[in-house]
Amino acid sequence: MSEPLRTVNVGLIGLGTVGGGVARLIKSHHDEYLAAYGIDLKLTRACALAWEQAEAAGIEREAFTSDWHDVVTDPAVDIVVELIGGEHPATEIFTTAFENGKHVVSANKALLGRHVETLAEKARACGVQIKCEASCGGGIPIVSTLEHDLVGNKILTIAGILNGTTNYILSRMDAEGADYADVLADAQAKGYAEADPSADVDGFDAASKTAILASIGFGTRVTTDDVYQQGIRTIGAEDIAQARELGYTIKLLGIARNTDAGVDVRVHPTLIPADHMLAKVNGAMNAVYVVGDAVGETMFYGAGAGSFPTASAVVGDILSLSEQISRGVVPLPEIEPYGHNLAFKPMDELQTKYYVRLKVADRVGALSETVDIFAKHNISISLINQVEDGKSGVSDACSVIFLTHRALEKDVQAAAAELASVDCVAEVANVLRIEDVEAWTEGVMAN
Amino acid sequence: MSEPLRTVNVGLIGLGTVGGGVARLIKSHHDEYLAAYGIDLKLTRACALAWEQAEAAGIEREAFTSDWHDVVTDPAVDIVVELIGGEHPATEIFTTAFENGKHVVSANKALLGRHVETLAEKARACGVQIKCEASCGGGIPIVSTLEHDLVGNKILTIAGILNGTTNYILSRMDAEGADYADVLADAQAKGYAEADPSADVDGFDAASKTAILASIGFGTRVTTDDVYQQGIRTIGAEDIAQARELGYTIKLLGIARNTDAGVDVRVHPTLIPADHMLAKVNGAMNAVYVVGDAVGETMFYGAGAGSFPTASAVVGDILSLSEQISRGVVPLPEIEPYGHNLAFKPMDELQTKYYVRLKVADRVGALSETVDIFAKHNISISLINQVEDGKSGVSDACSVIFLTHRALEKDVQAAAAELASVDCVAEVANVLRIEDVEAWTEGVMAN
Incomplete structure (x- = not known):
């Protein structure tokens, strides 16, 4: 290894399903990251409400705090990872971290779906970056694909199965001829659906992700409020059966189209031809179908949730920032990314x-x-x-x-x-x- | 636009299907790249055997040359794009470009499949980068996904439909119950298959791509010669029908597995369960299925060939280098990427x-x-x-x-x-x- 090694200090806020996965992934893969990338990744600070949570995630006693301020103001911390979700205090965590010169990695779709533009502006002003691969599609590297790999294209269409719970429900209804209420109850019993399932089944979760992907893909301002939203509660076994007989599959899709008549963004149950690649995505899996004017049709498939799949995306972002930090190069703020201000199609x-x-x-x-x-x-x-x-x-x-x-x-x-x-x-x-x-x-x- | 703009000068060698697509994409999207990324992308030099080829691709007269040395030694050129394929003079183009301090973007799977490691070492010594997104899977951003997005994972399995011609033939045999020879003849008549189809149907093309993806995904030395190779010439309509009856689909897969018993790399027609995501990829489309230890199952789908899909990958690489060049940051050479030297499983x-x-x-x-x-x-x-x-x-x-x-x-x-x-x-x-x-x-x- 001829490159100089450097320790990169991570401050992690939130040790739930995803945060716990991130802590365990960093710990179990530490030596591999060191050998392969020359990065000595350290969980320097970790914040959770209770020490028990931190202990379960393998956090050292001296790294633990229950006050997020300790993380974002710690001079040793290079990257703050926000995994508590919701708008507050996540917003304050972002802005205080920026002001302290720290990059932020986050999976917070609710916050970013509403405020990605203003947060990105603030980060830019402070010379730091936001990375949010884990906010859309869990482990699927779709944010990076839109931000980097497909930049040669004008992105025309993004259509995603962005919520695993609803895809699981619709897939089981399709496979078993079962009714919505029965499958939902079973999914709740098994822990695949929340006791209050509305964020999933009413399309809020998919709408946030659609807003983030449309913003990045089209380079324009799209917030969750701009996304038309209809959920799957009214879908019955007879609808699924009828659709199938007509050659269609019903999927809850987040659709974003960049058309001459304006940007069209919506989440709703959708009949698509049964032989379309998106129709073939079953169970709790997610997939994002993207059309670029040069590349044509593409699709990106993977686990949209879960501890380690989401941690994969978070750690990918951490290592991406780390590779630059470890060589003393300040990661470059993106050029004004939402400059297009495209009109919406009503x-x-x-x-x-x-x-x-x-x-x-x-x-x-x-x-x-x-x-x-x-x-x-x-x-x-x-x-x-x-x-x-x-x-x-x-x-x-x-x-x-x-x-x-x-x-x-x-x-x-x-x-x-x-x-x-x-x-x-x-x-x-x-x-x-x-x-x-x-x-x-x-x-x-x-x- | 508050960022300083900079012109990035591209020297393009090879103006065939892909090179012509790159030239046309850069020309048609010039203003968009300028507006969105602050990059004034110029095709400063372009090399083809005949002026007519360059003219058809919209190259300016003064940019044209029929001698590749003019491109790699031009002090104005920042990035050399090699799209002629084959080992020579591609190897000399790479090394001379490196010696002249130029990054190289290439789709040359034959060359990279055999020599990616030595070329990467040379680039590293010269402080420049090789980008080769277009060498595997055409427009699918799979190289970048393995190099950057999934770095938090140990990659366990890569299994790809990496050759569009053979997938087209097998898909049509499956859909029509047709025989191999008939479909091949028709594919040749329509231009989907070469007059000499051996690079495709005997698995050479897929083997090169499998070697590149395994090298990058596992961080170890894999060349085309390490890949076991069997083509599709012997597959008959009765095999496809029998497989289907047994619940399988036959696909030509490039398979790379990182197992405790060693690295297992092979290209051969494979029976996979008909409900596997790879079995659902039809026609000339490509797909790469990747399993990481954290992210689990993923799949990346898109056009594996064609002028603009491949140009999308090439221009993505050019813009990625350009974003750094345009701000005066020298793109960082990768840390020794093939350091694992894993053993092969016979x-x-x-x-x-x-x-x-x-x-x-x-x-x-x-x-x-x-x-x-x-x-x-x-x-x-x-x-x-x-x-x-x-x-x-x-x-x-x-x-x-x-x-x-x-x-x-x-x-x-x-x-x-x-x-x-x-x-x-x-x-x-x-x-x-x-x-x-x-x-x-x-x-x-x-x-």
């Missing part, structure tokens, strides 16, 4: 095909009334299919699936509202989008 | 299940004789299936498929040799490995 203006499931009154003329309402809103129907479900919950109504031709979101929502208000419709059970995956590759350069 | 010692197709004489006792030969070589058979193919080419013989239990490569090859020599066997049509994909994730850290 959700109302989305045009695609739709899958609508209604509970229609079981009487003559009811179906014809519903079709009239679609027509009144400029929506033309390509298929109507009455579903035998035997458990519609409304004894004098039956489930009917409508597939539309290409229609305008605004019109479909207006039609859905009117359908919900008329006597012949007992329930508008689902309004789902059938994604035009062909459009995802529009703008790819012809070879 | 191919003879491979242990897995096998798929063997024999043409067995159509007479009483013939089958029993073959089974005896397997038994004599310590190979136990799990399934025997006589195939009705109607076109075996040997009128008094029939195709019989044997699946083995776990056996030793050495024993299987010895049995195959003996089977080939006995009267009751007309032909040993195929000896294929059924990959133990469960073993690929052995050593992953438990969450």
Whole structure:
């Protein structure tokens, strides 16, 4: 080893699932990092609420503190790793660390989804970096891919299975013909889903990640609030079965498109062709499909959560910073990364095909009334299919699936509202989008 | 834009499919790179055998030369891009460029597959870098992923569909039930396969890429010569059909495993479970499946060839070097990257299940004789299936498929040799490995 070795001091805040994994990974791989990269990585400070947590993660007694200020102000610390999540005190940890000249590695999608731009500006002003590979897609190196590897491209589309819990639920519903509530209950019993599952099943988690990936991929300002959001609670076994019969798979996708009509960002259950690569991603695994104008279609697949997969991303960021620090080179702040200020395409203006499931009154003329309402809103129907479900919950109504031709979101929502208000419709059970995956590759350069 | 802008001068050698794509990508995206990264990327010199080639790629007259020495010795050039392929004069281009203080970006898998270590040493001695993202997997950012993003892991397994031509042929054989020769002829007619297809169908191309990825992923010396190599010429429609019936898909895989028994590197047609992510990669697309001990299973999917996909990788490398050059920071040479000097596991010692197709004489006792030969070589058979193919080419013989239990490569090859020599066997049509994909994730850290 001819390079000078240097100790890089890490200050770790948060010793939960991910933080504990990071501590254990750094400890078990210390000698390998030293041999391979010349980096003597030390967990110099570690902060958790209780010593027991730190002890379980193998932290030395003298490194432990329960006050995060001790970590971010410690002159020895080169890199602060924030793994507590949430907005506060994470924001204060970031800014105090920056002011003390420390780089920050974080997996905090909630914070970065809302404030990546202002935090990046602050880091830039202080001459330090934020690295957030672990905030999206767990162990999948997707942030780095967008930030570095695909920079020769204009990124046209990002479409991701970004939440393992919902993909696990939808995959099991598909494999077993099971109902949402039953699979969710089982997933909760097994620890795959939280007691309060809303961050996952209502799409918040995926929306934060979609915002971060769109910001980085498109080089523009996208926050979680810009992302249209619809969850999977209304998806039933009959929807999955119907979709499959029509050649589709239902996935909760975070979709970001960089179109001439503006940036289109949304999270919702989506019908995609069953032979699309994203449709083949099952269980709790994540995948991010990216289209660049030069590279064309790509997909990046891996574990989106879990202690060691996420720790892999965190430690990758730490080592990336360390390789520069260890040679005395100050890591370069990125050039103003969100400079494009692209306009958004309003959700109302989305045009695609739709899958609508209604509970229609079981009487003559009811179906014809519903079709009239679609027509009144400029929506033309390509298929109507009455579903035998035997458990519609409304004894004098039956489930009917409508597939539309290409229609305008605004019109479909207006039609859905009117359908919900008329006597012949007992329930508008689902309004789902059938994604035009062909459009995802529009703008790819012809070879 | 508050950062100082700087012109980065690129010298491009080779203006074929990839070189032409690089020239056109740099030209069409010049303003975008300037706006987004502050880099004024200039194609200062470009070398091709004929001016017409350069003109077609949009090269300025004054930048053109037909002598590569003009490019590597031009004091203005910061980065040399070598896209001519082959060993000579590519080797001289690399070394002269290094001696002139220039970084080299290359897609030259043949050269790097044999000499990546010595070239990297030379670059290191000259204080410059080699970037070779485009040498493996075309547009898929797999080199960077192994070099940077997954550095927190011990890489356990790399298994890739690294050759688009063979995946296209195998996918079409699978979809259409077609024979190898027919699909190859059609692929040649359409320009998907070369007139002399041996580099693709015999596995040379995949072997070079496997060597490069294993070198980088495991941090050890692996050259193309270390990679066991078997192509797809012997695969027939009946093999594909039989495999499918047994729940497998046949893919030409480049497999590299970092095991306690040594590094195991090989390219061969492989039976993998039909529900494995690699089995779902169809057509000319490539994918690299990587297992790290922390991150677990990952897969990276995209176009493995083509003008703009490969140019995406080349320009990604150019911009990565440029971001450092443009701020006056000399890109850091990597720490001795192939320092592990791991031992190889001899191919003879491979242990897995096998798929063997024999043409067995159509007479009483013939089958029993073959089974005896397997038994004599310590190979136990799990399934025997006589195939009705109607076109075996040997009128008094029939195709019989044997699946083995776990056996030793050495024993299987010895049995195959003996089977080939006995009267009751007309032909040993195929000896294929059924990959133990469960073993690929052995050593992953438990969450």
